[in-house]
Structures are given as structure tokens and as C-alpha cells.
Amino acid sequence: MIKLASIFVICCIFFISCTDRNENNSDQTKKKSDTTIVHAPSANPYAAIDLSPMDMSYFPVNYSQKKMTHDITTPPVMRVIYSRPHRQGRTIFGNLLKYGERWRLGANEASEIEFFQNVTIQDKKVNAGRYIIYCTPFQDKWTIILNNDLYTWGLKIDSTKDLMQFDIPVKKTSVDFEYFTMVFQPITNGAELVMAWDDTEGRLPINF
């Protein structure tokens, strides 16, 4: 049994070193083979670890660390809480996510964005508060929707509670994203909510 285990470990070490090499190469050799297929994380009698782990992004970026180190004393502007599905070798846009159909911008619980102050998106005022955020992707644009149906699961968001929607352009990314990623990046007069997965990203400018 131990022998079998050691062989497996050696194989895996070999595999890891191979992926390392791939990562160092140029885009040409960048394949979707870096993807790992994970079926089920370890058991837990109280709460299993999610296959698509949850994450949180603040603006200002890394707000809570900066608060801890006293580099920031003003309140945060906004934060997003979302789960991070991974590509696992699949083609995402136009395939797993169909163009024109609603996409929950995450996994599991519906993704949630909270503004701690009033903000402006595409010249529309968005009041401070908590919203569900989701998207309808098209080939050349995404429609980002803010919705009032809080504390729900991402697969069945009640569209009668849609509050506002915003069209944003999409572009191809220079690197591939195994895990769906949402993060804020500063711009003049505000920040963009960057939403990236596979080889595509959309950016929603938020002004304040």
C-alpha cells in the first residue's frame, strides 16, 4: 500500500514540475491543461468545504489589512462577496455560460455587492446598501444587473426584483483565469469592479 502511495506521490511531483514549466513558457504553450479536475473536497461533519470557495474583495483594495496596519482610517467604500468556480478544462463563455442567458457571477449563494456610501454607475445614482449582482453575458457586451433579492441562491434570482442594469464592454485577457475572479481596481474618480474568468473580463466603472 505504501509503495503504491509513493508511486502516486512521485507521479504527482512530476506533474507539478511539468505545470511549473508550462507556466513559465510564453502564451503559445499556455494550454488549458493546467486545469485540475476536483470532484469533492474532504469530508467535514459540520460543513463541507465548498468546491467553489467563497471570497471577498473590498475597495479600497485590501481594506481590512490596511485597517489592521492603520494605513487607512476612513470607512470602506464597497465590497463584493462571491464564490469562485473553476474552469476545470471547460470552455466557459458561449458554452458553459450561454450568451443571452443569466449568469450568477459566481457559484452557490448569489453574489452580493455592498456600497457603504452612495455611488454613481453610468450616471445613475446607486444608494448605499446591499445588492445581489448578476450578469447576462453576450459575445460583445455584458449586462450587469443589481437586484434586491438578497440572501438567495445564485441559480434562481427573482428578476422582478431587478433594480438597475448596466451594459459594459468585454475584452479578452492576456492571461487565463482558472478561477472566476472579482476585484476592484482604482480609476480616476472611483474604481472598476473587474470580473474575469477564462480568457474574458468585464469592468464596471463605479464613481464616488
Place this chain on the structure above:
Amino acid sequence: MKQITLLILLIISVLMGKSQSNNLPPVDKSPMDMCYYPNNYPVLKIQDKATEPAVARVIYSRPQKNGRLIFGDLVEYGKVWRLGANEATEIEFFRSVKIGDKKVEKGRYTLYAIPAEDTWTIILNKDNDTWGAFKYDEQKDVLRTSVPVQKLTEGVEALAMTFEKSDSGCNLIIAWDNIKASLPINLK
């Protein structure tokens, strides 16, 4: 066989940790998670099975045991522990509740614990949106309450939190390694 399964899981986690190779944030080693009372509220909601509104939710990150001795060692007795990893653990009440004999207003709080061998002190603090317990400020405590802990026979690899129904409301269950603590929340 069990060892092999563990090895496979270990290797998968190593691979997972490596996969995002750009300057945007990688997946956390201690992934974040969320639990509601009623349990699985969002799922119940979309199935039209939610019989009452959401009462509470906890957002926390889940460190793994990784073969370490946790209580009395990695998590020292008598010191404030962040009950999680990364961003400070937060508990939100969607209505006012009672913990111990104290009323806790609807709102968002940061949750800490001071573990000891037989009891934990659970702390609700109003300094939100912070990181861990590194700048914990006792002045901002909303309440402290002492809860007994229980030894578990089956180990818990990743810190886990969940709610269970009780006669007076619910208990927040916090379990890691071989220890389980239970915080009674009175909803009457």
C-alpha cells in the same frame, strides 16, 4: 487506503494553490465560507421552503488543521483568537437577538473567541471590516459570554461553523480539530 485518499487530497490542494498565475488574487488557502440560520437559507428560499426570514449569518475563513496541534498550541489558551483566517470573522443578525442575558441589536459584528481548556469566551465586537484579531480593541466589545466546550471523537480538518435549532432559538456551532463550542442565541 485512507492514507492514499489523504495524499491525493493534499496534492490536489497543492495544485489548486498554484493554478492562478497572474497578478489578480489567487484562491485563498483558507477558503471563505458562509452559514445562515435557518441553515441553508438561500437554498430553502429558492425552493420556497423557507418558513421564516433569515435570522443570522456568519462569514468566516476556514483554516485547515494540516496535521498541527490546534488548541493550546497553534491557538493559544487565554489569548484572543480570530475564529477563522484572513478577514475578521463576522456575524450578522437580521433582527435583534439575545445572547446570555444581553440584547444584541440587529447588525453586523466581528466575532472573536478566547479559548481555554474547558470554556471559551465568545466576543462580539463592533470594529468591523478588519483583518484577523491583530488589532483587536476591547473598548469596542459589544458583549462577552462564556460557553462550555465539548471534545469530539471525530476530528474536524477545516474549521467549521453551522447553526443548529434549539428550544430557545439556535446555537452557533464552532468546531475544529477535536473541539466543539456552542453559542446559544435566544430568539424568543
